[in-house]
Amino acid sequence: MKKELVAQQSFAGGQINKSAWRRDDVAALKTGSERQENMRVSATEQAEPRPGRRMFCKVSGPRNEYVRVSGLEFLLSFGNGSLQIISLATGLQVFSAAPLAWGPTTLAQIVWTAADNDIHITFPGMQPQIARYDPIAATWSLLAYGFLTVTNQVQEPFYRFAKDGVTVSWVPATYTYGSGGALGSPVLGQTGLAVVLSAPWFASSMVNTRLSILGQQATIATVTDGAHATVNVPYVLPTPLSVLVDNTDPFVTGLEVQLKVQGVKGEVGTVSKGTGTASPGGTVTFTVTSSALYPGATTTLGEQLISPLGYANVPFGPTVSGVASTVQWQEEFMSGLRGWPSACAFGRRRLRFYNFPQKQDAILWSTIDHPDMMWVDAVAAALYPQAGTEADNAFLEFVGDDEGAPKVLHVVDWGDEFIFTDRGIYQLPISAAGNPLKPGSAEFRKLSNDGVSTIPPIVTADSIVFINAGKQRVSALKGAPLSTSARPFIVDDVSEPHSDLFTNPIAMALTTGDGPKPERYIYVLNNDGSVVVGKFTADRQFVGWAPWTSQVLTVWVTSAGPNVWYTVQHGSEFWIETEDMTIDLDSGVYINALPTSVSASQPGGKGPLWYLANRTVALVDMLPAGPLDKGDYAVDANGFLVPNQPGEDLTSATLYAGLTVSVTHVPLVPMPGQGESTGQRQHRRKVSRLEVTFQGQQAPFKIGKREVSPYKFGDDQSAPATPRDGSDFIRPLGRAYDPQNNAITKTRPGPVRWVEVSQEVTI
Amino acid sequence: MAGGAAGPLSLAATGLSVAGTLFQGSTQASNALTQGNMTGMSDAYRASSLEREATYGQIKAAQTDAFMRDSLAGSLANIRAVRASADASSSPTEAAILNRAQAVGDTARTQKVANINEQVQSDRDASAFYAAAGMSAIQAGQRNARNIDLASDLSAGGQLLSAGSQANWSGIGSSISGFANGLANLGVVGQQGLSWT
Numbered sequence: 001m002k003k004e005l006v007a008q009q010s011f012a013g014g015q016i017n018k019s020a021w022r023r024d025d026v027a028a029l030k031t032g033s034e035r036q037e038n039m040r041v042s043a044t045e046q047a048e049p050r051p052g053r054r055m056f057c058k059v060s061g062p063r064n065e066y067v068r069v070s071g072l073e074f075l076l077s078f079g080n081g082s083l084q085i086i087s088l089a090t091g092l093q094v095f096s097a098a099p100l101a102w103g104p105t106t107l108a109q110i111v112w113t114a115a116d117n118d119i120h121i122t123f124p125g126m127q128p129q130i131a132r133y134d135p136i137a138a139t140w141s142l143l144a145y146g147f148l149t150v151t152n153q154v155q156e157p158f159y160r161f162a163k164d165g166v167t168v169s170w171v172p173a174t175y176t177y178g179s180g181g182a183l184g185s186p187v188l189g190q191t192g193l194a195v196v197l198s199a200p201w202f203a204s205s206m207v208n209t210r211l212s213i214l215g216q217q218a219t220i221a222t223v224t225d226g227a228h229a230t231v232n233v234p235y236v237l238p239t240p241l242s243v244l245v246d247n248t249d250p251f252v253t254g255l256e257v258q259l260k261v262q263g264v265k266g267e268v269g270t271v272s273k274g275t276g277t278a279s280p281g282g283t284v285t286f287t288v289t290s291s292a293l294y295p296g297a298t299t300t301l302g303e304q305l306i307s308p309l310g311y312a313n314v315p316f317g318p319t320v321s322g323v324a325s326t327v328q329w330q331e332e333f334m335s336g337l338r339g340w341p342s343a344c345a346f347g348r349r350r351l352r353f354y355n356f357p358q359k360q361d362a363i364l365w366s367t368i369d370h371p372d373m374m375w376v377d378a379v380a381a382a383l384y385p386q387a388g389t390e391a392d393n394a395f396l397e398f399v400g401d402d403e404g405a406p407k408v409l410h411v412v413d414w415g416d417e418f419i420f421t422d423r424g425i426y427q428l429p430i431s432a433a434g435n436p437l438k439p440g441s442a443e444f445r446k447l448s449n450d451g452v453s454t455i456p457p458i459v460t461a462d463s464i465v466f467i468n469a470g471k472q473r474v475s476a477l478k479g480a481p482l483s484t485s486a487r488p489f490i491v492d493d494v495s496e497p498h499s500d501l502f503t504n505p506i507a508m509a510l511t512t513g514d515g516p517k518p519e520r521y522i523y524v525l526n527n528d529g530s531v532v533v534g535k536f537t538a539d540r541q542f543v544g545w546a547p548w549t550s551q552v553l554t555v556w557v558t559s560a561g562p563n564v565w566y567t568v569q570h571g572s573e574f575w576i577e578t579e580d581m582t583i584d585l586d587s588g589v590y591i592n593a594l595p596t597s598v599s600a601s602q603p604g605g606k607g608p609l610w611y612l613a614n615r616t617v618a619l620v621d622m623l624p625a626g627p628l629d630k631g632d633y634a635v636d637a638n639g640f641l642v643p644n645q646p647g648e649d650l651t652s653a654t655l656y657a658g659l660t661v662s663v664t665h666v667p668l669v670p671m672p673g674q675g676e677s678t679g680q681r682q683h684r685r686k687v688s689r690l691e692v693t694f695q696g697q698q699a700p701f702k703i704g705k706r707e708v709s710p711y712k713f714g715d716d717q718s719a720p721a722t723p724r725d726g727s728d729f730i731r732p733l734g735r736a737y738d739p740q741n742n743a744i745t746k747t748r749p750g751p752v753r754w755v756e757v758s759q760e761v762t763i
Numbered sequence: 764m765a766g767g768a769a770g771p772l773s774l775a776a777t778g779l780s781v782a783g784t785l786f787q788g789s790t791q792a793s794n795a796l797t798q799g800n801m802t803g804m805s806d807a808y809r810a811s812s813l814e815r816e817a818t819y820g821q822i823k824a825a826q827t828d829a830f831m832r833d834s835l836a837g838s839l840a841n842i843r844a845v846r847a848s849a850d851a852s853s854s855p856t857e858a859a860i861l862n863r864a865q866a867v868g869d870t871a872r873t874q875k876v877a878n879i880n881e882q883v884q885s886d887r888d889a890s891a892f893y894a895a896a897g898m899s900a901i902q903a904g905q906r907n908a909r910n911i912d913l914a915s916d917l918s919a920g921g922q923l924l925s926a927g928s929q930a931n932w933s934g935i936g937s938s939i940s941g942f943a944n945g946l947a948n949l950g951v952v953g954q955q956g957l958s959w960t
Contacts, residue, residue, distance in 0.1 A: 159855055260828075263873045333855070361852070378858030382866040388859040395859075398852035405852075426850075440842075440860045443849035 007758035010045040014544030035666035036546040047754045049584040053577035057091035057597035060084040062555040063107040070135040091597020095140035101126035115346040124342045148372040152234035157376035158212040158330035167198040169325035172239040200226025212330045215380030240324040248282040250310030260304040269325040285322040347413040354408040361405035368392040395439035420452040448491040458510045498545035501532045515562025529553040551659040570611035588658025610639025617657040626720035663746040684735035689760040691729035699750025704730040777926035781919040788915015792908035799904010806897025813890035820883035835868035
């Protein structure tokens with residue numbers, strides 16, 4: 001009977017969906033497994049137990065994020081309406097604030113970004129907050145985000161929410177007149193100036209919000225009804241001019257006009273024909289928009305009033321009279337009334353706000369080096385270039401898409417800027433020399449129509465990894481091969497044969513491989529607490545994803561460089577556990593040498609394992625020769641270890657206790673090639689021999705039911721095992737279409753590396 | 764007896780001298796008149812040129828104004844086209860950039876047209892000056908001519924009186940008569956002009 005001999009030397013394929021077990025044509029299956037739980041794949045693609053997790057500190061909230069500010073490292077802990085800041089150096093709290101807008105079920109909606117010594121925090125419906133670090137005093141404070149005010153101009157963006165054509169009118173400020181009828185100085189600053197809209201728009205909720213009327217800012221003081229309000233003006237609103245013209249036909253309300261000789265520009269408010277309709281002449285009243293420096297009511301030879309529709313002769317000088325009105329008025333773009341941004345990001349020395357409820361396709365960039373300066377006023381810009389037109393100014397853009405406005409969820413720096421939305425991914429090209437990021441330079445090149453989830457994407461060395469809108473797959477945006485350089489970027493799904501592993505993810509993290517292990521890993525946390533880990537391998541087109549499970553519930557994961565911090569839940573408490581390469585135990589501590597960050601939360605009278613009360617832990621003596629597994633121990637109700645033997649000495653400082661991690665590997669049983677006469681594809685098959693080759697073994701593991709001990713016969717088992725290289729096998733019983741009685745398992749702490757799993761398969 | 768009787772040759776010499784003086788004066792007056800007229804015409808020509816330049820300048824100002832308005836409209840349209848091609852929606856920043864571009868364009872146009880109009884005004888002023896100067900030159904030439912004529916007439920008269928004082932008064936009549944005949948023969952001065960007898 002013909003037998004198939006298959007050997008797996010690479011474990012890079014990860015855990016494959018059950019539905020794909022027979023897809024021998026898929027590259028990932030050649031190195032994948034039916035089950036690959038709590039295994040870590042090394043740079044050379046061998047398998048070993050995943051790292052353990054060591055207790056670090058207790059935190060107030062379930063969402064914890066690493067941040068580096070002013071050269072110091074902190075953890076931001078977001079709890080139920082609270083913010084806590086923990087020093088990573090000590091594991092102790094340095095700041096806390098409450099109440100804040102978020103709740104226990106909405107923590108994932110918090111978006112934050114660090115800009116210099118400020119951490120900007122956004123949340124749906126909340127005015128952005130700033131956690132500010134003072135490096136001199138080494139203290140933190142929390143304040144609401146606000147715009148800088150420069151010479152009475154609040155540096156904020158303005159936008160027209162009311163429908164076009166609605167005018168606002170007012171009686172101009174009192175002027176003093178100079179000689180010859182020329183205007184003198186206006187009276188600066190007015191309170192309670194009445195303004196009237198041509199159609200209802202005002203609401204009482206608009207009190208204390210700002211308007212921009214022809215570029216001048218006014219704060220609404222009172223609202224009488226939808227059309228009437230009073231405003232406070234710090235400077236002066238523009239004045240109306242009335243001119244007699246010999247033809248009123250070219251003038252319509254709202255048109256921009258200009259006195260040709262005097263150069264004064266304005267916006268037509270009213271047009272009245274002279275009596276006797278035989279004459280087309282009459283009076284045009286326009287509100288000065290170009291300048292308040294009106295030269296006076298002097299008659300100018302050859303003066304004409306020009307509009308886009310034509311011109312008329314002006315035989316007499318204009319006079320200041322009438323009611324000023326304009327269609328050019330706007331409201332502040334972001335406010336408690338119109339909405340606050342739900343997301344933020346800092347990059348290119350600009351703070352960006354986006355995901356606005358009032359305009360979901362908008363992105364607002366701050367002035368360079370001034371996160372609090374975001375003055376964008378289209379009308380004011382005519383006179384003040386700094387109102388959103390200079391290269392270093394703030395700007396407000398909307399992502400264009402013929403298929404409708406996409407909702408901007410993430411803005412990511414990766415050479416260019418990449419806009420991730422619910423309807424696609426856009427590239428915003430940036431060139432430092434030729435096309436710097438500045439007002440007017442924004443270009444939105446659609447790269448993909450993939451919708452993206454709210455989980456922030458992460459940037460690796462050669463791609464941006466993100467989770468799709470449906471949260472079933474992980475994709476990567478990466479540079480295209482040169483052969484397809486016409487499209488510089490492509491989007492690849494990097495989780496296709498592993499989609500079963502992703503069950504509503506809530507967070508992602510990345511390790512850079514700068515630590516003791518050189519691999520780059522991506523961590524995806526599902527909302528059920530399971531962690532899916534994928535190793536990025538440069539020469540492979542796929543990522544081998546596999547689950548990392550634990551006896552404790554993982555609620556968040558964050559990383560920086562090679563370090564990973566898990567937030568786990570012990571009872572009702574949230575704890576930070578750091579990834580620990582030395583031993584594969586979770587929630588571990590040296591029971592006789594608790595770190596200060598842990599003992600600081602230890603209740604009086606409780607033992608070192610109070611957070612694991614009434615549970616069973618594995619005890620390991622961390623000796624210089626290696627870990628010595630002392631076996632399982634019970635923890636009593638007060639957190640003290642219960643000796644297995646009366647009088648057992650458990651006082652050594654090297655005793656380390658934690659929860660065991662169950663490692664399971666079930667290799668795929670590859671099919672013979674199609675057309676082979678063995679007929680194995682059509683019959684139940686039998687793994688007649690399963691052989692495992694391993695290295696550096698210091699902990700036992702099982703092949704099927706057979707335990708492979710790290711000790712050889714006669715070794716001193718009271719000392720750590722000498723790292724052992726070897727090979728062992730079993731002959732499993734039974735047949736199946738897809739045999740699964742070929743598991744390799746490990747439940748005791750200690751190192752081992754599996755380098756090859758070979759199977760002899762027959763029918 | 765006061766002096767001797769003048770001979771016929773002496774009288775003729777006196778007559779010729781007077782005629783020469785009158786002729787010289789007439790020539791100089793004619794020259795002055797011509798010079799005034801030429802200066803006047805030259806100034807008139809310059810005035811006319813400047814007026815023409817002013818008119819061209821006016822046209823240039825109107826053309827520049829129209830061209831720069833068109834050009835600005837084209838620039839603004841181009842900004843919109845570039846942004847639409849870049850899939851950038853109409854945004855507050857786009858409006859700000861357009862407004863700013865329009866303001867800058869308007870300022871440039873206004874300044875340029877104002878500069879041209881200043882030149883037009885300057886040309887007009889210069890034209891008026893040269894026109895006035897030309898008229899003044901012509902009038903001055905006429906005045907000069909009259910004065911020179913008068914001066915020569917007086918000089919000639921002086922010469923006659925001087926000659927008479929040196930001859931006996933009885934012979935003066937025939938002397939003047941001879942002088943007048945001499946002038947008449949020369950055709951320089953008509954009989955009527957000097958028919959003192």
